[in-house]
Amino acid sequence: MADVFSAELAGKVIVVSGIGPGLGRAIALACADAGARVVVAARTEERVAELAEELRARGTPARGVVADITEASDRSALVATTLDEFGRVDALVNNAFVMGPMARADATEPEQWRAVFEVNVVGTVMLSTAFADAMRTTGGGSIVMINSQAARRGAARRGPYAASKAALLVAAQVLATELGPEGIRVNSVVPGQIWGGALEAHYETLAERRGIAVADVIAQVTRDIPLRQITRAEEIASAVVFLLSDRSAAITGQSLDVNGGNWFH
Numbered sequence: 001m002a003d004v005f006s007a008e009l010a011g012k013v014i015v016v017s018g019i020g021p022g023l024g025r026a027i028a029l030a031c032a033d034a035g036a037r038v039v040v041a042a043r044t045e046e047r048v049a050e051l052a053e054e055l056r057a058r059g060t061p062a063r064g065v066v067a068d069i070t071e072a073s074d075r076s077a078l079v080a081t082t083l084d085e086f087g088r089v090d091a092l093v094n095n096a097f098v099m100g101p102m103a104r105a106d107a108t109e110p111e112q113w114r115a116v117f118e119v120n121v122v123g124t125v126m127l128s129t130a131f132a133d134a135m136r137t138t139g140g141g142s143i144v145m146i147n148s149q150a151a152r153r154g155a156a157r158r159g160p161y162a163a164s165k166a167a168l169l170v171a172a173q174v175l176a177t178e179l180g181p182e183g184i185r186v187n188s189v190v191p192g193q194i195w196g197g198a199l200e201a202h203y204e205t206l207a208e209r210r211g212i213a214v215a216d217v218i219a220q221v222t223r224d225i226p227l228r229q230i231t232r233a234e235e236i237a238s239a240v241v242f243l244l245s246d247r248s249a250a251i252t253g254q255s256l257d258v259n260g261g262n263w264f265h
């Protein structure tokens with residue numbers, strides 16, 4: 001645990017929204033490893049409780065809060081619980097998201113678009129302003145939006161997700177402009193594909209369909225990636241820790257693509 005980043009977030013109180021089994025969990029663990037006190041939130045009580053317990057078992061002061069970021073009362077309760085538990089808040093990572101339908105736009109319903117925007121944009125922005133109210137009382141803070149390559153590429157069958165993440169990219173810039181004078185920085189981390197169970201299963205399906213080994217599918221996918229690898233959640237979490245830390249004190253309104261060089265922005 002004690003590596004060169006061990007004191008990177010020492011003493012900071014960091015809230016991570018939407019901790020799931022993937023990136024959210026990796027971000028919470030990376031923040032803990034970097035010395036932060038951590039609040040983890042999502043709708044699934046069991047997962048929230050388990051991760052908070054795991055963090056405490058590692059020696060990290062941690063609190064789990066069941067919260068739906070689309071509910072104003074849940075957002076307020078998350079801020080209040082954080083302040084009750086730790087007395088302050090230094091940073092928020094907006095990881096919560098929904099994917100929505102994987103269908104052509106002409107096969108989607110208006111309500112499906114609204115539901116995706118409600119989480120990925122409206123709930124995320126409102127949670128950010130709620131925490132900004134608390135951050136400004138202690139002189140500032142850092143907010144990181146977890147975005148997606150979907151915002152960079154208007155790929156087919158990704159309409160609500162891609163458009164919502166593109167909206168979130170600009171919303172982060174708006175917040176950076178509005179909150180900057182109060183010492184609150186707002187940045188985005190933009191992952192491409194993330195190595196993990198879901199992607200592994202997808203590659204297994206592709207391998208079976210093409211009659212080749214999974215390793216060959218990976219070789220095909222990584223052929224055009226300069227670093228010849230699919231990024232791991234821990235590598236994305238490292239970029240998040242940087243943007244939460246004082247090392248990025250002069251950086252706001254920016255987006256950082258973490259993708260092995262798969263595309264440049």
Ligand SMILES: NC(=O)c1ccc[n+]([C@@H]2O[C@H](COP(=O)([O-])OP(=O)(O)OC[C@H]3O[C@@H](n4cnc5c(N)ncnc54)[C@H](OP(=O)(O)O)[C@@H]3O)[C@@H](O)[C@H]2O)c1
Nearest residue numbers: 018020021022023024042043044068069096097146148194
């Ligand atoms: N996975 C990828 O390949 C990939 C690629 C590029 C970008 N990203 C971005 O990376 C982030 C994390 O993705 P991930 O796949 O690794 O997910 P994850 O961190 O494993 O889980 C995200 C969690 O968000 C929670 N959530 C959804 N709606 C919520 C709401 N209304 N309120 C509170 N929590 C909510 C869900 O938990 P509950 O159901 O318990 O609430 C879900 O498990 C997302 O922002 C995503 O857009 C992912």
